[in-house]
Amino acid sequence: MKQLNAEIVAVGTELLLGQIANTNAQWISQQLALYGVNVLFHSVVGDNLTRVHAEFEHAAKRSDIVIVTGGLGPTDDDLTREAYQLLSGTPIIEHKPSMDKISSYFDRQNGTMTPNNKKQARVFEGATILENKVGMAPGMIITKNNTIWIFLPGVPKEMKQLFSDGVLPYIKNKTQDTTTIESTMLRFIGIGESQLEHEIKDIIAAQSNPTIAPLAQTEGVAIRLTAKAETMKQAKQLIADTQIKIEDKAGAYLYGIDDETIEQKVFQLLLEQRKTVAAAESLTGGLFTDRLIGVEGASAICPGGIVCYDTKVKEDLLHVPSHITRDIGVISAECAESLALNVRSVLGSSLGISFTGVAGPDKVEGYSVGTVYIGIVDGKGTKRIKKFIFNGDRQTIRKKAVWKGYQLLFNLLK
Amino acid sequence: MKQLNAEIVAVGTELLLGQIANTNAQWISQQLALYGVNVLFHSVVGDNLTRVHAEFEHAAKRSDIVIVTGGLGPTDDDLTREAYQLLSGTPIIEHKPSMDKISSYFDRQNGTMTPNNKKQARVFEGATILENKVGMAPGMIITKNNTIWIFLPGVPKEMKQLFSDGVLPYIKNKTQDTTTIESTMLRFIGIGESQLEHEIKDIIAAQSNPTIAPLAQTEGVAIRLTAKAETMKQAKQLIADTQIKIEDKAGAYLYGIDDETIEQKVFQLLLEQRKTVAAAESLTGGLFTDRLIGVEGASAICPGGIVCYDTKVKEDLLHVPSHITRDIGVISAECAESLALNVRSVLGSSLGISFTGVAGPDKVEGYSVGTVYIGIVDGKGTKRIKKFIFNGDRQTIRKKAVWKGYQLLFNLLK
Numbered sequence: 133m134k135q136l137n138a139e140i141v142a143v144g145t146e147l148l149l150g151q152i153a154n155t156n157a158q159w160i161s162q163q164l165a166l167y168g169v170n171v172l173f174h175s176v177v178g179d180n181l182t183r184v185h186a187e188f189e190h191a192a193k194r195s196d197i198v199i200v201t202g203g204l205g206p207t208d209d210d211l212t213r214e215a216y217q218l219l220s221g222t223p224i225i226e227h228k229p230s231m232d233k234i235s236s237y238f239d240r241q242n243g244t245m246t247p248n249n250k251k252q253a254r255v256f257e258g259a260t261i262l263e264n265k266v267g268m269a270p271g272m273i274i275t276k277n278n279t280i281w282i283f284l285p286g287v288p289k290e291m292k293q294l295f296s297d298g299v300l301p302y303i304k305n306k307t308q309d310t311t312t313i314e315s316t317m318l319r320f321i322g323i324g325e326s327q328l329e330h331e332i333k334d335i336i337a338a339q340s341n342p343t344i345a346p347l348a349q350t351e352g353v354a355i356r357l358t359a360k361a362e363t364m365k366q367a368k369q370l371i372a373d374t375q376i377k378i379e380d381k382a383g384a385y386l387y388g389i390d391d392e393t394i395e396q397k398v399f400q401l402l403l404e405q406r407k408t409v410a411a412a413e414s415l416t417g418g419l420f421t422d423r424l425i426g427v428e429g430a431s432a433i434c435p436g437g438i439v440c441y442d443t444k445v446k447e448d449l450l451h452v453p454s455h456i457t458r459d460i461g462v463i464s465a466e467c468a469e470s471l472a473l474n475v476r477s478v479l480g481s482s483l484g485i486s487f488t489g490v491a492g493p494d495k496v497e498g499y500s501v502g503t504v505y506i507g508i509v510d511g512k513g514t515k516r517i518k519k520f521i522f523n524g525d526r527q528t529i530r531k532k533a534v535w536k537g538y539q540l541l542f543n544l545l546k
Numbered sequence: 547m548k549q550l551n552a553e554i555v556a557v558g559t560e561l562l563l564g565q566i567a568n569t570n571a572q573w574i575s576q577q578l579a580l581y582g583v584n585v586l587f588h589s590v591v592g593d594n595l596t597r598v599h600a601e602f603e604h605a606a607k608r609s610d611i612v613i614v615t616g617g618l619g620p621t622d623d624d625l626t627r628e629a630y631q632l633l634s635g636t637p638i639i640e641h642k643p644s645m646d647k648i649s650s651y652f653d654r655q656n657g658t659m660t661p662n663n664k665k666q667a668r669v670f671e672g673a674t675i676l677e678n679k680v681g682m683a684p685g686m687i688i689t690k691n692n693t694i695w696i697f698l699p700g701v702p703k704e705m706k707q708l709f710s711d712g713v714l715p716y717i718k719n720k721t722q723d724t725t726t727i728e729s730t731m732l733r734f735i736g737i738g739e740s741q742l743e744h745e746i747k748d749i750i751a752a753q754s755n756p757t758i759a760p761l762a763q764t765e766g767v768a769i770r771l772t773a774k775a776e777t778m779k780q781a782k783q784l785i786a787d788t789q790i791k792i793e794d795k796a797g798a799y800l801y802g803i804d805d806e807t808i809e810q811k812v813f814q815l816l817l818e819q820r821k822t823v824a825a826a827e828s829l830t831g832g833l834f835t836d837r838l839i840g841v842e843g844a845s846a847i848c849p850g851g852i853v854c855y856d857t858k859v860k861e862d863l864l865h866v867p868s869h870i871t872r873d874i875g876v877i878s879a880e881c882a883e884s885l886a887l888n889v890r891s892v893l894g895s896s897l898g899i900s901f902t903g904v905a906g907p908d909k910v911e912g913y914s915v916g917t918v919y920i921g922i923v924d925g926k927g928t929k930r931i932k933k934f935i936f937n938g939d940r941q942t943i944r945k946k947a948v949w950k951g952y953q954l955l956f957n958l959l960k
Contacts, residue, residue: 148585150575153567157590161564171562172597174590176571183586190604315563326620330660346621347560348701356565417839418832421853425831426941428907435856436863439835442849445893449850449863479859493842521654524680527840 136196136280136307138164139173143184143203143212144286147176156201156291163295167304168313168360169197179203184215192219192279197303202286204269206248212283213254220256220276227255229263230270237268259283262298266290271298280306314342314367315358318378319388321539325353331381335374342371344378351394351535352387387542394538395423401545402433407482407510409541411437412450412475414462415491415504420534435479440471446488450474462488463499465517468507472517476509484509485541487533491526504533508540516540550721552578553587553609557598557617557626558700561590570615570705577709580727580772581718583611593617598629606633606693611717616700618683620662626697627668634670634690641669643677644684651682673697676712680704685712694720728756728781729772732792733802735953739767745795749788756785758792765808765949766801801956808952809837815959816847816897821924823897823955825851826864826889828876829905829918834948849893854885860902864888876902877913879931882921886931890923898923899955901947905940918947922954930954 140157147154157174164171172195177187184203191198203212213224230253238245252269255261262271264285271294272283282299284291320328325348329336332355336344342359357374361367379386387397402409411420421437424430438449443462446452452462452470460466468486476484489504490496502522509515518540522532554571561568571588578585586609591601598617605612617626627638644667652659666683669675676685678699685708686697696713698705734742739762743750746769750758756773769792773784793800801811816823825834835851838844852863857876860866866876866884874880882900890898903918904910916938921931932954936946 147572148575148588149579150572150577150585153569153572154588155567158561158564158567161562163564165563171564172592172594173601174562174568174588176588178586187587324657326660326662327658329621329662345559345623348619356560356563358563413832415839416836417844418827418834418836418851418853420832422830422832422836425829425853425855426944428940430831431855436859437832437853438863439832439839439851439853441839441845445850449852449892478863523651526842528680530840 135168135170136303137170137172137194138197138199139175139191139195140171140199140201141187141191142174142176142201142286143179143215144176145178145209148178156286156288159288159292160199160201160295163300164303165315165358166313167300167307168311169303169307179209179211181211181215181218184211185218188215188219192277195279197280197282199282199284199299201284201291204252204283204285206251206268208248210251213256216256216281216283222274222276223257224254225257226250227253227261227270230255230261230268234268260302262294264290264294265297266293270294273299273302311360311362312364312367313358313360314364314371315356316371316375317390318355318357318375318386319349319352319392320354320382320385321352321387321394321535321542323353323382323385328353328355328382328385332378335377335381339374342374344374384546393423394535394542396427398538398541398545399424399427399430399433401542402483403429405545407545408433408435409483409485410435410475410479410481411537412446412471412484412486413437413439414441414446414471414486414488416487416530416534416537417441419530420485420487420537423534423538435481438475438478446471450478461497461499463490463497463503463505464488465505465507465519468505469509469515469517472507472509476511482511483541483544485537487537489520489529489533491529493526502529504529504536506533506537506540508544510544514544516544549582549584550610550717551584551586551608552611552613553589553605554585554613554615555601555605556588556590556615556700557593557629558590559592559594559623562592570700570702573702573706574613574615574709577714578717580729581714581721582725582727583717583721593623593625595625595629595632598625599632602629602633606691609693611694611696613696613698613713615698615705618666618697618699620665620682622662624665627670630670630695630697636673636688636690637671638668639671640664641667641675641684644669644675644682648682674712674716676708678704678708679711680707684708687713687716725774725776726778726781727772727774728778728785729770730785730789731804732769732771732789732800733763733766733806734768734796734799735766735801735808735949735956737767737796737799742767742769742796742799746792749791749795753788756788758788798960807837807841808949808956810841812952812955812959813838813841813844813847815956817843819959821897821959822847822849822895823899824849824889824893824895825951826860826885826898826900827851827853828855828860828885828900828902830901830944830948830951831855833944834899834901834951837948837952849895852889852892860885864892875911875913877904877911877917877919878902879919879921879933882919883923883929883931886921886923890925896925897955897958899951901951903934903943903947905943907940916943918943918950920947920951920954922958924958928958930958
């Protein structure tokens with residue numbers, strides 16, 4: 133297989149104004165990664181001839197494949213054709229099938245075709261033309277000084293159709309691609325990025341295929357394994373072999389593969405063990421339960437829950453004794469334990485989990501913001517009550533508490 | 547005002563693999579556009595020292611301001627510091643306040659600080675250090691050969707805090723910006739984008755400062771008003787004048803200004819009217835209550851709630867009569883009414899709201915996916931029970947139901 137380096141150049145001032153994100157580059161990158169083409173750069177340039185031309189010049193020097201999105205439309209600020217002509221001197225000609233299509237569209241709509249609509253049928257002489265089945269401007273592929281130039285419209289729907297139908301087959305043929313790339317994400321809970329990297333540093337050092345990339349996530353840490361091989365089966369085997377080595381070092385923290393969430397994992401464990409869980413949530417306000425009920429089939433493992441934000445609800449619905457609420461206080465291990473025990477009995481679940489603490493912005497009962505007690509109990513005397521201090525604003529503290537609750541539950545069930 | 551040209555360089559292989567979109571560049575571009583800084587390029591480069599260095603060299607030649615996001619983390623593939631050092635020769639030193647913060651974080655967590663964690667406290671000698679209030683690595687601003695280099699972490703939350711608190715004031719000072727731009731978002735619920743645009747079309751047509759941009763949002767619709775003037779006061783006055791005209795046409799649907807959420811608005815209305823609300827949530831799983839408890843001071847207006855996913859919880863805790871659960875069914879107006887009435891009495895709130903329906907993926911009791919009943923009652927005979935059919939997957943249906951619940955509550959209270 134010939135290794136090609138690609139870059140993606142998006143043309144459009146709307147991207148530089150932040151009106152849209154460059155999701156085209158993201159999508160194309162995902163596709164190319166699958167087919168073993170290295171994407172080394174993305175760039176975005178506005179609708180300005182000098183700057184688009186300069187960007188093309190720069191791209192031509194460093195990439196085997198340049199994929200350009202945008203700037204092929206009918207208006208005066210669509211300048212991709214002009215910029216490439218400036219770079220390459222390639223003549224621009226009318227593409228009859230595209231012109232016929234545009235004319236017949238305006239005939240059908242009884243609309244007037246203004247001269248600039250014709251612009252969309254203009255193509256580079258000698259280019260391979262890719263038929264646009266969902267819009268007007270065709271895609272183009274043309275080679276100049278050993279660089280393959282691929283021009284696609286910026287409208288995502290049109291770009292995707294042209295890429296899938298025209299570009300991918302072309303690239304697969306060009307790279308004589310017999311290799312396949314497989315990528316897997318391993319997701320961890322209860323271990324930091326640097327500690328995880330430390331645990332598996334020997335594996336990382338000894339390893340080049342698959343590559344091993346630790347990534348901090350909004351919640352937890354992930355490791356991305358990316359393998360190249362002649363067949364999908366071989367690539368999967370390479371990943372599986374490395375995964376076993378990583379699990380050997382850090383398997384206790386592994387909760388999910390690819391898009392699997394911690395609540396899906398907990399759901400699965402509960403289902404396997406024929407257990408159910410109910411939560412008594414004070415500061416977390418229902419978020420723990422909501423995430424669990426977001427999982428398809430949740431009714432088998434969660435009957436419901438109680439949000440006991442007010443002390444009175446803790447006392448009345450969850451029977452926390454008044455000597456706890458009044459003398460010890462609701463921000464306490466005792467309260468967390470009572471809530472977990474009683475939510476379990478009130479809702480008839482096999483496990484009970486509770487969250488009580490200070491989300492902020494103000495202290496409660498003298499406890500500083502971020503103080504959270506989480507309790508978990510089962511019916512066989514297991515009792516885990518833990519205190520945490522979380523940093524961040526109100527929402528961050530609440531989310532961290534929920535994430536920690538899932539971690540404790542996962543540790544209990546795994 | 548001095549005109550500065552900026553570019554944004556994102557460092558991170560995850561972007562080139564398409565695992566995430568470059569939303570950082572989008573957000574920063576939006577901010578800079580407001581302050582009159584031209585963003586001429588975005589680029590993305592992977593975690594590779596040679597290529598990051600080359601990209602920095604290229605950026606230095608063409609931009610007055612280079613904003614770099616990412617590559618400041620603790621792992622070996624975080625190479626932004628090294629690449630800039632290669633370009634500039636600037637020594638890298640330890641930033642004591644950042645180091646102290648990292649150490650005390652690990653002390654608090656009783657975690658082990660591995661050597662690579664220290665990397666996040668390393669900064670360029672002579673740089674202005676921007677305090678990271680939500681993470682570890684500080685931001686940095688440093689000038690080299692008339693180019694202003696701004697380094698920010700790639701984690702969006704950290705990047706945004708550092709940009710707002712540190713970068714924007716710096717840039718405003720640098721551009722000697724004497725015109726001021728003020729921007730306000732007006733947020734609407736219960737009206738579609740095209741209807742809203744239709745209602746205010748005369749105002750849009752007659753108006754150039756402020757500009758009026760209707761924007762579809764994930765929830766509801768917004769209008770962004772952006773005014774330019776010599777002083778903040780004048781800009782605010784221009785916005786206020788236009789806002790009055792818009793409210794005159796569509797004020798009944800206006801719930802929030804700027805970042806105000808519907809739950810904050812509902813919170814405010816409940817507070818003013820000295821009312822409280824409690825929810826009985828079946829398919830919504832606690833999400834309605836969670837959003838309300840996310841608002842600071844929520845204890846004044848929400849005692850808690852009950853997640854009654856299982857029919858038995860509806861019967862036992864919320865006393866829905868068995869003739870409803872068994873004969874009529876839980877996906878019914880009768881069940882929604884009973885839940886709303888009883889959650890109100892069980893939790894002692896002035897208002898009760900209920901959600902019962904089919905989130906999917908499977909039908910329930912013959913009702914198709916997306917069928918949802920929402921009920922609201924107060925203590926004075928007000929009773930609003932409505933049926934909806936929502937499109938989308940399980941999570942979308944659940945979120946739409948919660949949004950609609952807030953809309954109904956807002957309509958009742960306003």
